Amino acid sequence: MAFIEIRDLTVEFTRIAEDGSEVPGTRAIDGISLDIEQGSFVSVTGMNGSGKSTLAKCLNGLLLPTSGNVSVDGMNTRDDDKLWDIRSRVGMVFQNPDNQIVSSIVEDDVAFGPENLGIPPLEIRKRVDEALKQVGMYEHRLKGAHMLSGGQKQRVAIAGAIAMRPECIVFDEPTAMLDPMGREAVMKMILELNAEGITTILITHFMNEAAQADRIIVMQKGRILADGAPSEIFMTAEDMAAELKRIKDR
Amino acid sequence: MSIEVKNLKYTYNPGMPGETLALDDVSFEVHDGETIGIIGHTGSGKSTLLQHLNGLIRPDSGEVWVDGQCITDKSAKLVDVRRKVGLVFQYPEYQLFEETVAKDIAFGPKNTGIAEDQMEKRVRAAMSIVGLDYDEIAESSPFELSGGQKRRVAIAGVVAMRPSVLILDEPTAGLDPAAHDEVLAMIETINASMNMIVIFVSHNMADVARLSDRVLVMDKGKIAMQGTPREVFSHEDELSSMGLGVPPVRDILKKIKEAVPGFESDALTTDEAAEDIRKYFGLK
Amino acid sequence: MIRDITLGQYYPGNSVIHRLDARTKIIATLLYIIELFIVNNFWGFLIAGAALAAVIALSRVPARFIFRGLTAVFLIIAFTVILNLFMVDGRVLWQWKFLKITYEGIWRAAFMGVRLVLLIIGTSMMTLTTKPVELTDGLEKLMSPLNKIGVPSHEIALMMTIALRFIPTLMEETDKIIKAQQARGADFESGNLFQRAAKLIPILIPLFISSFRIAQELALAMEARCYHGGKGRTRMNEIHFHRGDAIAAVLMVIYLAVIIASRFITFNPF
Numbered sequence: 001m002a003f004i005e006i007r008d009l010t011v012e013f014t015r016i017a018e019d020g021s022e023v024p025g026t027r028a029i030d031g032i033s034l035d036i037e038q039g040s041f042v043s044v045t046g047m048n049g050s051g052k053s054t055l056a057k058c059l060n061g062l063l064l065p066t067s068g069n070v071s072v073d074g075m076n077t078r079d080d081d082k083l084w085d086i087r088s089r090v091g092m093v094f095q096n097p098d099n100q101i102v103s104s105i106v107e108d109d110v111a112f113g114p115e116n117l118g119i120p121p122l123e124i125r126k127r128v129d130e131a132l133k134q135v136g137m138y139e140h141r142l143k144g145a146h147m148l149s150g151g152q153k154q155r156v157a158i159a160g161a162i163a164m165r166p167e168c169i170v171f172d173e174p175t176a177m178l179d180p181m182g183r184e185a186v187m188k189m190i191l192e193l194n195a196e197g198i199t200t201i202l203i204t205h206f207m208n209e210a211a212q213a214d215r216i217i218v219m220q221k222g223r224i225l226a227d228g229a230p231s232e233i234f235m236t237a238e239d240m241a242a243e244l245k246r247i248k249d250r
Numbered sequence: 251m252s253i254e255v256k257n258l259k260y261t262y263n264p265g266m267p268g269e270t271l272a273l274d275d276v277s278f279e280v281h282d283g284e285t286i287g288i289i290g291h292t293g294s295g296k297s298t299l300l301q302h303l304n305g306l307i308r309p310d311s312g313e314v315w316v317d318g319q320c321i322t323d324k325s326a327k328l329v330d331v332r333r334k335v336g337l338v339f340q341y342p343e344y345q346l347f348e349e350t351v352a353k354d355i356a357f358g359p360k361n362t363g364i365a366e367d368q369m370e371k372r373v374r375a376a377m378s379i380v381g382l383d384y385d386e387i388a389e390s391s392p393f394e395l396s397g398g399q400k401r402r403v404a405i406a407g408v409v410a411m412r413p414s415v416l417i418l419d420e421p422t423a424g425l426d427p428a429a430h431d432e433v434l435a436m437i438e439t440i441n442a443s444m445n446m447i448v449i450f451v452s453h454n455m456a457d458v459a460r461l462s463d464r465v466l467v468m469d470k471g472k473i474a475m476q477g478t479p480r481e482v483f484s485h486e487d488e489l490s491s492m493g494l495g496v497p498p499v500r501d502i503l504k505k506i507k508e509a510v511p512g513f514e515s516d517a518l519t520t521d522e523a524a525e526d527i528r529k530y531f532g533l534k
Numbered sequence: 535m536i537r538d539i540t541l542g543q544y545y546p547g548n549s550v551i552h553r554l555d556a557r558t559k560i561i562a563t564l565l566y567i568i569e570l571f572i573v574n575n576f577w578g579f580l581i582a583g584a585a586l587a588a589v590i591a592l593s594r595v596p597a598r599f600i601f602r603g604l605t606a607v608f609l610i611i612a613f614t615v616i617l618n619l620f621m622v623d624g625r626v627l628w629q630w631k632f633l634k635i636t637y638e639g640i641w642r643a644a645f646m647g648v649r650l651v652l653l654i655i656g657t658s659m660m661t662l663t664t665k666p667v668e669l670t671d672g673l674e675k676l677m678s679p680l681n682k683i684g685v686p687s688h689e690i691a692l693m694m695t696i697a698l699r700f701i702p703t704l705m706e707e708t709d710k711i712i713k714a715q716q717a718r719g720a721d722f723e724s725g726n727l728f729q730r731a732a733k734l735i736p737i738l739i740p741l742f743i744s745s746f747r748i749a750q751e752l753a754l755a756m757e758a759r760c761y762h763g764g765k766g767r768t769r770m771n772e773i774h775f776h777r778g779d780a781i782a783a784v785l786m787v788i789y790l791a792v793i794i795a796s797r798f799i800t801f802n803p804f
Binding site: 057062067084087088091092094096098099103104105107108111113114115117118119122125142143145146152157160161166 | 543544546595665667695696699700702703706715727747748751752754755756757758761762766767768769770771772
Binding site: 241 | 291292346396397398423426427428438440453493494495498501502505507508509513527531533
């Protein structure tokens with residue numbers, strides 16, 4: 001059994017018309033099935049509106065399927081009793097660094113998740129310190145969140161996810177609003193976490209980021225357009241150089 | 251039409267704990283019809299510089315001359331300055347506020363005193379330049395549009411003021427690749443069809459290489475380097491010491507040069523690189 | 535300017551004041567405010583000022599940092615002082631057309647000015663020395679007896695946490711929107727009061743939309759981090775009363791008595 005199993009997933013958004021009636025809206029995800037293995041690094045790419053962010057929100061039950069099923073470690077996201085268990089195993093980091101930090105002080109924000117899980121205070125302290133050290137923000141733990149750069153805020157958000165000790169983290173365009181330095185720091189973090197065995201799902205429209213995964217899923221109009229190893233989807237610079245050398249030598 | 255910036259100096263929070271010298275003796279000139287790319291890592295003073303060019307910030311010392319008028323002079327009328335120099339901020343779609351696209355675009359021209367009967371013509375022209383269909387979306391709410399469309403509506407709102415200089419702060423930030431390309435093409439159109447000076451800030455070196463006639467490199471509030479994209483990007487080591495890169499196509503060309511001795515290319519854009527490769531390897 | 539506002543900001547430290555239980559500091563601040571209104575002469579302010587100075591010294595928060603908060607509300611203070619200066623009838627010292635300054639006016643303006651400055655510095659001492667989370671935890675605990683009559687103390691405390699967190703964000707956002715509209719030729723400085731109010735629409739609408747977007751995204755992020763109300767939630771730093779809080783309580787009672795006594799000092803050098 002795969003860690004995350006997606007079967008015939010369809011998500012439709014209904015719109016409320018001005019007279020208050022429900023209008024069937026767009027189909028954001030159109031019948032996709034996928035298995036994501038424990039410990040793998042999968043990137044999902046596609047244009048805006050391809051359904052990639054909708055897919056991300058289905059993985060921890062933030063959105064529920066219109067039809068089909070998503071299960072995490074055998075638990076169906078439709079099962080209300082399992083929802084908090086699923087969310088504690090599948091952490092999530094969002095695009096906007098500002099709008100996912102709840103508390104003014106860095107360490108208090110990182111503690112937010114574990115506090116919701118009802119973990120004892122001393123254990124929370126330990127987890128928060130470890131998480132902040134891991135993302136290199138420990139020395140900033142007492143700073144106000146609004147004093148940090150975008151890249152630093154995003155690392156605090158990652159620490160907030162790690163402190164819940166998840167098995168999997170879904171990154172929903174985590175670098176889209178960062179400058180190149182912030183982007184690099186966040187990508188480095190993501191690779192390190194995956195190397196430690198955390199199942200990693202990265203939603204991105206930067207191809208150089210997508211190419212660092214073990215597997216790339218390309219989405220278009222709610223469907224899977226391509227799914228394979230980076231070498232099957234892209235040609236690397238090395239491949240291209242080798243290919244051209246072959247042409248030259250011919 | 252030209253811009254002359256002379257010895258600009260500006261300090262944030264003077265006398266406070268957070269005191270920083272944001273601009274340190276910055277001077278440069280921009281000539282008629284040029285497109286200037288400004289690069290520099292976060293905090294190098296780029297955004298502060300842009301805000302000096304249309305009078306949103308007044309320098310501690312130094313002057314900015316636009317079209318023979320000194321806009322840093324106390325007697326300069328700011329409405330005139332802002333009509334002359336259009337500034338598009340980062341994520342400009344966050345400033346949209348009107349019920350319809352047409353009304354939002356008309357906000358700028360209305361503030362500068364354009365007559366009501368001229369307005370539709372203005373708005374139509376601005377929308378066509380940024381590649382939006384007037385008949386299709388002029389009456390829609392700007393909040394129902396896609397991200398790329400919103401961005402273009404916001405840019406049209408500044409273009410409609412018919413400035414002689416258009417300044418854009420990271421015009422492609424946060425857009426997906428398709429919308430990104432559309433915005434780049436739009437900037438080229440604006441520069442070519444209206445003969446506007448375009449000054450833009452970007453972290454994307456491929457964009458800078460594609461659009462700019464000249465590149466200014468900012469570092470710690472100073473202009474560290476300036477020249478054509480080819481000149482600037484040939485200083486790869488210096489740029490990297492400032493935390494800046496070169497267009498990614500350079501990396502691919504480097505790998506090819508290593509694999510195939512004899513192949514030469516100093517292309518900066520993918521189109522140029524493809525052309526060089528085709529020629530050298532005799533491909534179609 | 536916007537970054538100068540210290541209201542709601544925290545100054546990290548480990549002084550005796552920092553270590554006091556948030557509930558002690560909230561009650562002390564409330565008492566202090568009430569006492570400022572009990573005071574009826576400058577002797578009382580002298581005592582309040584001395585107490586405040588002692589607290590500032592103990593907290594080790596640099597005075598520069600505290601006074602920076604005052605510059606941000608300078609306008610409000612100036613407005614109060616000027617209003618009192620010209621509006622009080624009495625022995626006229628200076629007159630020009632309908633404007634007049636009276637002996638009583640000067641006294642009153644100085645009195646109100648001092649009261650306001652002491653009020654602002656005093657309350658900012660609470661936020662400067664208490665982490666926002668401790669402050670809201672303290673409020674939640676103080677309000678928890680009210681749960682029985684249906685007051686949602688956890689939700690109110692969480693709302694305050696989020697408000698404190700997003701004040702700086704929204705201020706920056708406002709600054710950006712104002713500049714963006716100015717770049718489109720908007721003029722916020724001329725016109726009468728009504729015209730000026732109408733001109734705020736291009737700022738207020740984008741600001742509302744931003745706030746809604748923040749709220750929506752934040753709600754998702756909180757859900758993703760397993761937020762499901764106050765039930766079963768634990769705290770990283772549980773707040774507890776210590777010996778320091780008992781000492782603080784005794785000092786507060788003494789201070790209250792002194793302030794009340796100060797009302798009866800009749801010697802007035804002014």
